[in-house]
Amino acid sequence: MSIPFSNTHCRIPQGFGNLLEGLTREILREQPDNIPAFAAAYFQSLLEKREKTNFDPAEWGSKIDDRFYNNHAFEKQEPPEKCDPKQEKSQISAKEEETPVTILDSSEEDKEKEEVAAVKIQAAFRGHIAREEVKKMKTDSLQNEEDEEKEENK
Structure with a gap:
C-alpha cells in the first residue's frame, strides 16, 4: 500500500529493471495462460543458464545502464589550466585529434x-x-x- 504524499522514495535494485523487461518481452512474445507459472519457469531457466555459463544478465544489464546514464562523465574533460599557452594549444590539438574518432564511430553507424x-x-x-x-x-x-x-x- 502506498502513501500518496510520502517523501520516501524506494530505489529499484540494479539489474532488476532489465530482468523485468526481459520477462515482459517473453510474456508478450509467448502469450502464456498462466503468467506466474511462466515467470517462475523463466527465472528458473535464467538461474540454470547463469550456473552453467557463469554469466549474470542482471549484472550485465546494470553495467550497461550505468554506462548509459553516466556517459556524460566519460565525455567531460577537465578545463585547461591557464598557466602555459603551449599546454592549452596541446590540449586543443588533443581535442581535435579525438574528434575524428567520434566521427568515425558515427560514420560506422551511418554506414x-x-x-x-x-x-x-x-x-x-x-x-x-x-x-x-x-x-x-x-x-x-x-x-x-x-x-x-x-x-x-x-
Whole structure:
C-alpha cells in the first residue's frame, strides 16, 4: 500500500529493471495462460543458464545502464589550466585529434544504416522486377490462349 504524499522514495535494485523487461518481452512474445507459472519457469531457466555459463544478465544489464546514464562523465574533460599557452594549444590539438574518432564511430553507424537501407531498396526493386515479369508472363499466356482459340474457330 502506498502513501500518496510520502517523501520516501524506494530505489529499484540494479539489474532488476532489465530482468523485468526481459520477462515482459517473453510474456508478450509467448502469450502464456498462466503468467506466474511462466515467470517462475523463466527465472528458473535464467538461474540454470547463469550456473552453467557463469554469466549474470542482471549484472550485465546494470553495467550497461550505468554506462548509459553516466556517459556524460566519460565525455567531460577537465578545463585547461591557464598557466602555459603551449599546454592549452596541446590540449586543443588533443581535442581535435579525438574528434575524428567520434566521427568515425558515427560514420560506422551511418554506414550500417545505409547498408540496411540499400538492402531494403534492392529487395523492393527486385520484387518490382519479379512482379513485372509475372505480369508479362500472364499477358503472354493470355495472348497465346486467344491465338489458339482463333485458330480453332477458323
